[in-house]
Amino acid sequence: MNNIHKIRMFLGALFLCLMIPVCAAQQFITLASTTSTQASGFFDYYLPIFQNKTGVEVRVVAVGTGQALKLGENGDADVLLVHDKVGELKFIEEGFGVDRREVMFNDFVLIGPEADPAKITGLKDAVGAFQRIAESKSEFVSRGDDSGTHRLELRLWKEANIDPHGDGVTWYKEAGAGMGAVLNMLAAGGNAYTISDRATWIAFENRKGLALLDEGDPRLFNQYALILVNPEKHPHVKKEQALMFMDWMTSPEGQKAIGEFKLRDQVLFTPNAGANQ
Amino acid sequence: MFLYAYLLFTNMLVYHYSIIDWPFKYVKRNIIKAMQSILESFKMAINLMLDLNPLLLEIVGLSLGVSLTAVLLASVCGFFAGALLALCSFPGRQAILVILNAFMGLPPVAVGLTVYLLLSRAGPLGDWGLLFTPGAMIFAQWILVTPLIAALSRQVIEDLNVEYRELLWSLGANRLGMLLTLLWEGRLSLTTVMLAGFGRAVAEVGAVLIVGGNIVHHTRVMTTSIVLETAKGNLSQALALGIILIVIACLINAVISISKNYAERASA
Known part of the structure; x- marks a missing residue:
């Protein structure tokens, strides 16, 4: 009898433990976003400010842009914060999202070994740098995960008239992984190049022998935008709170907080926000 | 401390004999470097545990809560399924056993993806709104662990059945009575089965990452935060979390094994 009582107490305690996170925040929205915004610690800084002001908790699921758009398509998120304009416009055109608002930008940078065997340092020309990497047959690690960064990288190869998936190309490696994982591969592997968003690079700790080699090409502009998942398609989308978040992020106060991180x-x-719309 | 002194000492040795054993110098230095970063992780793990960092406590608590709940639920189903398979013979039993044994090695990512497709708003159970909650993680781990517990407990009960069948028949026990008696008699072995299940649940990352989403304060557990810290390039922090996970697993196993010994002695 005593044992059964103990087990019952234990189960009760366990149940309570599980209920706490469920009850704690009644008002929340789910934001599907990219790995760069999470891995750089941006959300840990930014979202508490919004929550303190409005009481609405923002729960972030950080995945690649491709997967974030898929989550939005299935209605598994309320808002998206992503960075692939082509994909975003298609997403809206297909009726999965509404109300796209550009909120902030940074840029992509080319990362490689300090010794720089392909000689791309300071070129300020991403396409030229890609051509030199291909000519010197230096190893290039691609995200290969249909993220915003991966999609941009593929557009750059196209512009450079190089088919990295062509026959006989041995220097091109597809990691199928997030930005951090790819940078870890570079740090461990020696002589490879990759393209990264600046935020992940700045926040990245394990830089052994890696350096930022080339930046400043206007093609490397990286725009982040908010999209509301279409409430007409998915009636459970928390439109009111989601719009509250989108309004705040594009307001002078929310914009100022972005720049202060x-x-x-x-x-x-x-x-x-509102600069070129 | 001693380990550190030892490392310093070997470091000196390496430099001292650098000309004599030059082919080994490079390798040795790299080993020492690796050892040093592992040591750093140990220090960090100890500091994190002593600090009782609230975020860490939350993560550990959620890890344990999710995996223990999943294992308890899986045990209820797994024990009965295992016992039924051990005691009853019916057509297709062999096929079920083969499938069950194969499912002990279900890949967590595949389970995670399946559960995602079920719980997604676009999926059949979307109205439950369970996706990206601890409930979804429990669901996924339950699927992962149930076949393991069922298959292992079938073995336990089958062995016991050989031993006790005659006795129980002669006492006039029916099927259900036999099943319950054997489960009770096998309780000590079955705790080991539960531990194996718990080990599988608490260590996996593929399923909880997909269905939980690694949301801070909400669905972030030990393994998903290890993934996140690795992505940040915080390798020593990531390893420190891994060390804490191992320590917790050791503690749980120790508690179970001590209470098992106690129970064995009490029943002997």
Whole structure:
């Protein structure tokens, strides 16, 4: 009898433990976003400010842009914060999302070994750099995960007139992994190049022998935008709270908070809501 | 401390004999480097545990809560399924056994993906709104662990059945009575089965990452935060979390094994 009582107590306690997180926040929205915004610590800084002001908790699921759009398509998120304009416009055109608002930007940078065997340092030309990497047959690690970064990288190869999936190409490796995992591969492997968003690079700790080699090509502009998942398609979408978040993020106050987030004395995301819409 | 002194000492040795054993110098230095970063992780793990960092406590608590609940639910189903398979013979039993044994090695990501498709708003159970909650993680781990517990407990009950069948028949026990008696008699072995299930549940990352989403304060558990810290390039922090996970697993196993010994002695 005593044992049964103990087990019952234990189960009760366990049940209570599980209920706490369920009851704690009644008002919340789910935000599907990219790995760069999470891995850089941006959300840990930014979302509590919004929650303190409004009481609405924002729960972030950080995946690649391709998967984030898929989550939106299935109605598994309320808002998306992603960075692939082509994919976003298609998403809206197909009726899965509404109300796209550009909120902030940063840029992509080319990362490689300090020794730089392909000689791309300071080129300020991403396509030219890609051509040199291909000519010197230096190893290039691609995200290969249909993320915003991967999609941009593929567009750059196309513009450089190089088919990295062509016959006889041995220097091109598809990791099928997030930005951090790819940078870890580079740090461990020696002589490979990749393209990264600046935020992940600045926040990245394990830099052994890696350096930022090339930046500044206007093609490397990286725009982040908010999209509301279409409430007409998915009636359970928390439109009211989601719009509250989108309004705040694009408001002067929310924009100022974006610009004030710094890591290693560098601004990671520059606010630009309403700049070119 | 001693380990550290030892490392310093070997470090000196390496430099001292660098000309004599030059082919080994590079390798040795790299080993020492690796050892040093592992040591750093140990220090970090100890600091994290002593600090009682609230975020860490939350993560550990959720890890244990989710995996223990999943294992308890899986045990209820697995024990009875295992016992039924051990005691009853029916057409197709062999096929079920083969499938069950194969499912002990279900890949967590595949289970995670299946559960995602079920719980997604676009899926059949979407109205439950369970996706990206601890409930979804329990569901996924339950699927992962049930076949393991069922298959292992079938073995336990079958062995016991050989031993006790005659006795129980002669006492006039019916099928249900036999099943319950054998489950009770096998309780000590069955706790080991539960531990194996718990080990599988608490260590997996593929399923909880997909159906939980690694949401901070909500669905972030030990393994998913290890993935996140690795993505940040915080390798020593990631390893420190791994060390804490191992320590917790050891503690749980120790508690179970001590209470098992106690129970064995009490029943002997």
